[in-house]
Amino acid sequence: MTQTVFGVIGADGRTMGGTGTARLALSVSELRRAAWTCSLGSALEYYDFALYSLASALVFGPLFFPSASEVTSLIASFATYFVGFAVRPVGGIIFGTLGDRIGRKRVLLITVTLMGLASTGIGLIPTYQTIGIWAPVLLVAARMLQGLGAGAEQAGAAVMMTEYAPLGQRGFYASLPFLGIQIGTIIAAMVYCSLLFGVTDITHSWVWRVPFLVSA
Secondary structure, eight states: OOOEEEEEEOTTSOBOOSSSOEEEEEEHHHHHHHHHHHHHHHHHHHHHHHHHHHHHHHTHHHHHSOOSOHHHHHHHHHHHHHHHHHTHHHHHHHHHHHHHHHOHHHHHHHHHHHHHHHHHHHHHOOOHHHHTTHHHHHHHHHHHHHHHHHHHHHHHHHHHHHHHSOTTOHHHHHHHHHHHHHHHHHHHHHHHHHHHTTOSOGGGOSGGGHHHHTTO
8 A cells, every 4th residue: 555645736736835725645755755855955055055164264265365464365255155145035035936936846956056056166266366356256156156046945945845744744844954954064064174184285275176066
């Protein structure tokens, strides 16, 4: 016997919340697949998002914001780190609305792709010494794209799991993407630590680019 659970589906065939909607029967395997997909997507998104925080503390200051003062370079680097958090709510609103129109799953695929492209781009940006002011400009632009993708993923994955989850278990399933966020953050720290272990001069090494390029 195949056990089924129930999510919510609108008249147009897209999952949605609210009243006046039909119930969608999902098998346990389908629900588990949705849970794994949303959690893994969140982990991938925030692996990329957390990489920037580590790089902004270690390498972005001297490479993209050179200054006579190391403190000034570090402050400028962390300012761009903040930009990603500033645009996260915007990403949630934009892609949340888009998810209502074209479906959560499609939007989540878009946001994962957006984050991957932005993070890979960061790994490819030449430094200030090579292209001058365009280096920090491109870095800020990529960070903004990261923020949009992260905000969209966090909101979209939680809503999608709430819509798919059976009654009485929505809180549990909605929490799974947030578990993925923490896992992705931990993985980013482990990857950066392992790659840079033993590297004496990070700013003159290409190794810091590897974690970002892996996002491809």
